[in-house]
Amino acid sequence: MTNNIDPPPIIEFSDVTKRFGILTVLDHFNFCVAKGEKVTLIGPSGSGKSTVLRILMTLEPFQEGKLTLAGTSYHEQGGKGRFQASEKHLRQIRNHVGMVFQSFNLFPHMTVLRNVVEAPVRVLGMARAEAEGRALDLLQMVGLADKKDHYPVQLSGGQQQRVAIARALAMRPRVLLFDEPTSALDPQLVGEVLSVIRALAHEHDLTMLMVTHEMRFAREVSDRVCFFDKGRICEQGAPEEIFGAPRMERTREFLSSVLG
Amino acid sequence: MSWTAYLPMLWQGATVTMTITLAAIVCGAMLAFVFGILRVEGGPILSAVALCYTEVFRGTSLFVQLFWFYYALPLVGLSFDPITTGILVLAAHVGGYGAEIVRGALASVSVQQLEAARALNFNRAQTLFRISLPQAIVEMMPAFGNLAIETLKLSSLVSLISIADLTFAAQSIRNITLDSASIYSITLVCYFAMSLVLMAAVRVIEHFVRRGDVFPRSAHS
Numbered sequence: 001m002t003n004n005i006d007p008p009p010i011i012e013f014s015d016v017t018k019r020f021g022i023l024t025v026l027d028h029f030n031f032c033v034a035k036g037e038k039v040t041l042i043g044p045s046g047s048g049k050s051t052v053l054r055i056l057m058t059l060e061p062f063q064e065g066k067l068t069l070a071g072t073s074y075h076e077q078g079g080k081g082r083f084q085a086s087e088k089h090l091r092q093i094r095n096h097v098g099m100v101f102q103s104f105n106l107f108p109h110m111t112v113l114r115n116v117v118e119a120p121v122r123v124l125g126m127a128r129a130e131a132e133g134r135a136l137d138l139l140q141m142v143g144l145a146d147k148k149d150h151y152p153v154q155l156s157g158g159q160q161q162r163v164a165i166a167r168a169l170a171m172r173p174r175v176l177l178f179d180e181p182t183s184a185l186d187p188q189l190v191g192e193v194l195s196v197i198r199a200l201a202h203e204h205d206l207t208m209l210m211v212t213h214e215m216r217f218a219r220e221v222s223d224r225v226c227f228f229d230k231g232r233i234c235e236q237g238a239p240e241e242i243f244g245a246p247r248m249e250r251t252r253e254f255l256s257s258v259l260g
Numbered sequence: 261m262s263w264t265a266y267l268p269m270l271w272q273g274a275t276v277t278m279t280i281t282l283a284a285i286v287c288g289a290m291l292a293f294v295f296g297i298l299r300v301e302g303g304p305i306l307s308a309v310a311l312c313y314t315e316v317f318r319g320t321s322l323f324v325q326l327f328w329f330y331y332a333l334p335l336v337g338l339s340f341d342p343i344t345t346g347i348l349v350l351a352a353h354v355g356g357y358g359a360e361i362v363r364g365a366l367a368s369v370s371v372q373q374l375e376a377a378r379a380l381n382f383n384r385a386q387t388l389f390r391i392s393l394p395q396a397i398v399e400m401m402p403a404f405g406n407l408a409i410e411t412l413k414l415s416s417l418v419s420l421i422s423i424a425d426l427t428f429a430a431q432s433i434r435n436i437t438l439d440s441a442s443i444y445s446i447t448l449v450c451y452f453a454m455s456l457v458l459m460a461a462v463r464v465i466e467h468f469v470r471r472g473d474v475f476p477r478s479a480h481s
Contacts, residue, residue, distance in 0.1 A: 105373060106376075
């Protein structure tokens with residue numbers, strides 16, 4: 001699926017190198033995602049998949065290379081600090097990116113509704129009534145409108161993660177990142193979260209980047225699957241290719257270890 | 261003449277103790293939040309200033325602080341009446357401990373919460389006031405409760421700069437009646453009654469910041 005269709009990619013990593021101290025996590029990493037594309041990153045833990053998402057969300061800086069989002073570079077000309085960019089610049093980038101975390105990270109002191117409403121009101125300056133209307137629509141979509149006045153601690157993990165998805169969507173991101181969204185869930189709760197994400201995959205304009213260990217799900221929803229190993233994309237392609245006829249030995253080993 | 265005749269004097273002293281304690285708690289809490297937040301968010305210079313403040317006031321005795329402010333400051337032209345001096349010094353002293361409580365509680369807010377705030381594009385002030393502090397304040401409450409009671413007990417030291425608080429009144433009465441046992445017994449009871457009221461007040465505030473039972477003690481850990 002690495003294609004040469006005309007529109008420029010919405011995400012473009014060019015020779016990005018990311019180090020934690022002396023450990024190099026990404027080494028001259030190159031990776032493009034087209035607008036609206038649904039891409040899944042799979043691979044052994046510690047292979048740098050989550051780091052890719054965290055860099056995109058500006059939670060981690062990178063040291064070398066270039067990363068652009070819709071043509072805007074993460075590093076600023078003459079930018080200072082760990083991120084080589086001003087906070088203002090980073091906030092402009094964050095405006096277009098949302099993230100769903102492995103551990104949900106809902107705000108425990110806010111009701112479900114306020115969790116979803118707070119950022120649109122405070123950050124986007126949306127009127128509270130409008131924000132609440134949209135939040136209720138989103139909660140409806142994830143099937144939790146009736147829980148709007150509950151606190152996160154009163155919800156199951158699956159429900160919390162669905163709220164977290166609604167919360168991320170309320171900011172209208174162009175790119176939505178999922179960092180192992182079901183890894184912290186009891187097995188019987190995984191399905192409800194995956195079905196919400198599956199429904200989102202039909203949104204044409206939304207670009208989705210997912211790190212997951214749910215191989216069947218990856219196969220169903222992805223336009224492209226990338227197999228990560230040791231900070232590089234070892235093999236990528238349409239799900240049928242990667243799961244049906246992997247070319248690389250490492251990919252076959254990994255798949256047989258996780259699919260059993 | 262029985263010591264009961266001196267009860268009005270004791271009551272007078274108790275009101276002074278209550279006034280100084282409450283004023284010092286309120287001012288001390290403000291100092292605690294300002295300097296505690298600066299420790300975490302102030303950048304290199306302001307956080308160093310805040311560190312100096314907490315270490316100086318925690319590291320020296322309240323007794324000496326009181327005398328210093330009462331006798332030394334007037335030498336450079338700054339003098340306040342005893343009550344104001346007492347309140348300010350007591351507030352600064354407990355504020356130093358309080359700042360440490362605020363700093364610790366802010367530091368205990370999980371990194372994941374801060375990352376979620378960043379992913380939603382909250383700015384630093386919004387993250388502090390809408391995400392971190394509301395969670396941290398719940399953690400602070402038990403320690404602040406202890407500190408409030410400590411403030412009440414420390415307030416007895418202001419009698420040394422000639423403020424007629426409860427301890428001062430008790431000593432005066434004892435000097436006249438020479439009935440130490442009765443006077444100090446009733447003084448103990450007075451302090452204990454006041455600390456019970458303080459504890460109850462802290463409970464009410466704690467209940468308020470915790471929003472009933474819904475938001476449990478360590479929901480964010």
